[in-house]
């Protein structure tokens with residue numbers, strides 16, 4: 001009888017030890033997750049800074065090579081000032097995202113946000129035989145963290161551009177209000193994505209771009225992972241449809257019933 005009681009006691013102790021072990025492991029795993037998250041966010045910050053600085057650098061070089069063009073120099077300085085503010089805002093909001101903080105969102109005019117992106121990209125799409133087809137209602141507003149949504153759209157635009165390099169094509173940006181959502185679509189008539197790869201493209205570090213391909217650069221595979229993280233943080237969705245060798249369409253839906 002006694003031995004059954006003893007056995008029961010030792011089993012109970014065993015159980016309680018294991019429970020505290022599980023709690024400890026859970027805490028360790030949460031910590032590891034937070035660190036992994038921070039690592040990913042740092043890579044993404046570096047990625048977005050690179051998106052901004054690459055274009056700015058090219059533009060500044062153009063001004064250096066044309067020292068008599070004072071108008072160009074003024075433009076470059078304006079862009080530098082605007083993009084420095086932009087870069088610092090991205091840093092702030094991404095670090096806030098890494099710490100799980102809620103970020104400030106407000107209503108922005110979508111057309112203004114998109115116009116600013118093209119000012120930042122600087123390169124004339126026509127030089128790459130790319131037609132722009134932008135169809136955004138004048139007064140359309142979108143409830144978001146402006147800088148982050150701009151970076152998302154910039155990533156989609158840059159991907160679309162790269163998908164059409166050499167052959168050219170059309171890059172379209174459309175938006176409409178749906179029931180309780182704003183829908184924004186970015187499409188290109190580029191190389192498209194094979195069906196079996198569609199599910200991988202939002203994964204961090206998935207890329208098909210290396211120096212041997214047409215883009216002549218190594219992709220980080222972080223652009224779309226960044227887009228997904230930002231859109232998730234806005235309680236929205238981002239999805240893709242593609243016909244290989246024909247076209248790709250990214251669709252973002254952001255909630256609009258937040259008032």
Ligand SMILES: Nc1ncnc2c1ncn2[C@@H]1O[C@H](COP(=O)(O)OP(=O)(O)OP(=O)(O)O)[C@@H](O)[C@H]1O
Pocket residue numbers: 047155159160163188190191192193201206207208209218219220221222223224225248
């Ligand atoms: N518009 C598109 N057309 C064709 N393929 C695309 C398009 N957008 C994304 N992809 C595919 O998805 C992959 C991941 O895109 P993502 O933007 O995350 O990374 P990346 O462009 O390769 O590198 P980077 O981190 O520098 O943006 C790309 O390498 C490409 O294979």
Ligand SMILES: [Mg+2]
Pocket residue numbers: 155158159219222223224
């Ligand atoms: Mg990309």
